[in-house]
Amino acid sequence: MATTAFEPLISAAWGKPNSWKLDEYKKRGGYKGLEKALEMAPAQIIDEVKKSNLRGRGGAGFPTGLKWSFVPKDSPKPKYLAVNGDESEPGTFKDRYILENDPHMMLEGIAIASYALGVHTCYVYLRGEFKFQAERTNAAIREAYAAGIFGKKVLGKDYQLDCYVVRGAGAYICGEETALLESLEGKKGWPRLKPPFPAVVGLFGCPTVVNNVETLASVPHVFTRGPAWYAGLGTDKSGGTRLVCLSGTVNRPGVYEVPLEATFNQLIFDDKYGRGLPPGRKVKAVIPGGSSAPILSPDELDVAMEFEAVKVKQTMAGSGGVIVMDDTTCMVRSLWRVARFYAEESCGQCTPCREGTPWQTRLLRKIEEGRGEPGDVEILSNVASSIAPYPPIGLGNTICALGDAAALPTHSFLMRFRDEFEAHIREHRCPFGDKPWGAFGDWS
Amino acid sequence: MAEPLFTPEEQKKFDAEIAEILSHYPADRKSAAMLPALRLLQELKGWLPPEGLKLVASRLGVTPERAYEVASFYVMYHLKKPGKYVVDVCTNLSCALWGAEKMLAYLEQKLGLKAGEANERFTLRETECLASCGTAPCLQINEDHHESLTKAKLDAIFDKLS
Ligand SMILES: Cc1cc2nc3c(=O)[nH]c(=O)nc-3n(C[C@H](O)[C@H](O)[C@H](O)COP(=O)(O)O)c2cc1C
Ligand code: SF4
Ligand code: FES
Numbered sequence: 001m002a003t004t005a006f007e008p009l010i011s012a013a014w015g016k017p018n019s020w021k022l023d024e025y026k027k028r029g030g031y032k033g034l035e036k037a038l039e040m041a042p043a044q045i046i047d048e049v050k051k052s053n054l055r056g057r058g059g060a061g062f063p064t065g066l067k068w069s070f071v072p073k074d075s076p077k078p079k080y081l082a083v084n085g086d087e088s089e090p091g092t093f094k095d096r097y098i099l100e101n102d103p104h105m106m107l108e109g110i111a112i113a114s115y116a117l118g119v120h121t122c123y124v125y126l127r128g129e130f131k132f133q134a135e136r137t138n139a140a141i142r143e144a145y146a147a148g149i150f151g152k153k154v155l156g157k158d159y160q161l162d163c164y165v166v167r168g169a170g171a172y173i174c175g176e177e178t179a180l181l182e183s184l185e186g187k188k189g190w191p192r193l194k195p196p197f198p199a200v201v202g203l204f205g206c207p208t209v210v211n212n213v214e215t216l217a218s219v220p221h222v223f224t225r226g227p228a229w230y231a232g233l234g235t236d237k238s239g240g241t242r243l244v245c246l247s248g249t250v251n252r253p254g255v256y257e258v259p260l261e262a263t264f265n266q267l268i269f270d271d272k273y274g275r276g277l278p279p280g281r282k283v284k285a286v287i288p289g290g291s292s293a294p295i296l297s298p299d300e301l302d303v304a305m306e307f308e309a310v311k312v313k314q315t316m317a318g319s320g321g322v323i324v325m326d327d328t329t330c331m332v333r334s335l336w337r338v339a340r341f342y343a344e345e346s347c348g349q350c351t352p353c354r355e356g357t358p359w360q361t362r363l364l365r366k367i368e369e370g371r372g373e374p375g376d377v378e379i380l381s382n383v384a385s386s387i388a389p390y391p392p393i394g395l396g397n398t399i400c401a402l403g404d405a406a407a408l409p410t411h412s413f414l415m416r417f418r419d420e421f422e423a424h425i426r427e428h429r430c431p432f433g434d435k436p437w438g439a440f441g442d443w444s
Numbered sequence: 445m446a447e448p449l450f451t452p453e454e455q456k457k458f459d460a461e462i463a464e465i466l467s468h469y470p471a472d473r474k475s476a477a478m479l480p481a482l483r484l485l486q487e488l489k490g491w492l493p494p495e496g497l498k499l500v501a502s503r504l505g506v507t508p509e510r511a512y513e514v515a516s517f518y519v520m521y522h523l524k525k526p527g528k529y530v531v532d533v534c535t536n537l538s539c540a541l542w543g544a545e546k547m548l549a550y551l552e553q554k555l556g557l558k559a560g561e562a563n564e565r566f567t568l569r570e571t572e573c574l575a576s577c578g579t580a581p582c583l584q585i586n587e588d589h590h591e592s593l594t595k596a597k598l599d600a601i602f603d604k605l606s
Pocket of ligand 1: 089
């Protein structure tokens with residue numbers, strides 16, 4: 001990429017007064033992308049998105065235009081768009097800032113996607129805890145209806161679009177796209193077997209596209225500036241810019257919009273971003289894409305935070321959640337907390353996940369509390385393998401990828417820090433004593 | 445006779461909002477409105493009493509068991525009456541790295557409750573990641589979000605509660 005100054009697309013207006021209001025959005029050129037798209041044929045819109053190399057920002061990095069092209073054109077059934085704003089993968093906190101600061105950018109993306117897909121009803125599914133974010137989004141939707149962006153006619157065109165916010169009620173699994181659809185249908189969030197994929201059999205049995213909030217907020221830029229420009233910002237296979245969420249032991253945690261070739265090292269240490277670790281701390285391990293992503297060692301951080309580059313390391317860029325753990329952090333304690341999360345959130349449909357996730361948690365607790373026995377590490381590794389072997393990613397023996405998500409951290413912590421697990425067992429205690437998280441910040 | 449579920453004002457609000465919610469779904473898919481309908485009931489009553497579940501089920505054309513099944517799946521629904529303030533503290537990884545366990549211990553002491561316990565005034569729970577990892581530690585009180593918490597900030601928030 002050229003050395004011109006980096007221009008944020010998604011986060012450009014964050015923190016500015018009234019950035020969430022329609023007037024302000026329009027002053028910045030808002031809804032111009034929709035105007036352009038409405039002049040095109042739906043198939044052409046999908047082609048433009050394909051050319052832009054936009055890839056989904058929800059976790060899997062699936063090419064967005066390709067996903068849209070799977071929706072059957074000749075189906076007599078209604079079609080739906082479901083926006084995934086469940087944002088519950090530990091370490092991920094980017095979509096909320098879009099909803100808080102610039103909801104119209106997502107709404108514009110929704111209108112473009114819906115028109116391209118022949119969708120007349122869109123549901124924006126937000127995790128239940130997003131009360132404030134739901135209020136902001138609802139206020140923006142009301143503005144959009146009043147301005148003739150949603151409703152019987154979209155910007156005067158003979159095309160109707162309705163858009164509703166639905167709040168979840170506290171269940172991580174509802175971020176999985178088919179569980180999300182079940183939840184939207186008023187049921188408990190039990191993922192469905194795939195295929196069929198939602199693009200063919202989705203909400204109410206009808207063709208449905210599920211896209212992440214950030215993915216849709218990226219769409220208008222493809223049309224205001226053109227797909228070639230958008231693709232040119234990124235790498236060969238991945239267009240645009242992306243939001244990454246930096247948390248853990250760093251001086252300046254937060255959400256940063258980065259060019260796709262930015263590396264983990266830059267994110268953690270650069271003045272623009274994380275500004276390094278507190279005095280005396282060193283990086284021990286980094287989770288690169290939400291808590292389910294296998295960890296990277298300190299010597300592996302010169303990798304770009306882009307889907308393909310991260311995949312080479314047998315891990316994933318996922319949801320953009322980068323968590324830094326420093327040398328005062330106990331790996332057993334950290335993994336135990338992560339394992340507990342997946343045990344808590346397993347929906348219970350598949351035996352390996354339902355039984356394996358609490359088993360991992362019990363073993364890790366036992367080891368951390370100094371009650372571990374020789375052989376426990378092998379058992380732990382076997383339990384993880386029976387949920388999902390690794391590498392590579394994606395060998396899970398379960399209906400949905402939560403199984404993989406629960407097993408991957410175990411595999412990767414054991415691959416890199418097995419000694420630390422063995423030390424707990426040998427010494428019958430946690431070597432970090434009563435400070436397994438280090439001592440840091442106001443609560444040290 | 446048992447007390448009625450709703451006051452007349454509550455009944456009016458429930459009827460109006462249920463109608464609005466149902467209008468968001470296809471006419472033959474009323475049961476899809478389950479999550480928003482349960483949320484509405486909980487907003488009105490503070491929890492999901494059995495008579496309320498029956499009412500929601502009948503409006504949505506499903507059995508009460510179905511309403512119960514959904515209500516019991518999601519952690520934000522209360523099938524038992526909680527304390528006046530439901531306090532959900534995130535102790536997941538990013539928050540733990542910023543002292544969430546110590547914050548929880550401090551709160552347990554302050555409220556005289558262990559995580560998982562409740563009294564008339566407070567229900568104290570550990571919860572999972574609240575998408576506030578960059579502004580850790582954090583908690584929610586009756587769905588109001590508080591982040592970047594220091595001891596002083598936390599004390600101020602709790603001292604203000606009635
Ligand atoms: C257990 C699990 C949880 C998920 N949680 C989310 C989430 O909170 N938000 C999200 O956008 N995608 C989440 N996903 C990914 C979705 O299934 C889906 O791939 C994504 O919403 C597609 O949108 P995109 O193509 O725009 O990325 C999750 C997947 C799994 C397996
Ligand atoms: S893998 Fe786990 S969360 Fe996914 S469907 Fe199976 S039991 Fe449910
Ligand atoms: S880990 Fe606490 S908000 Fe994410």
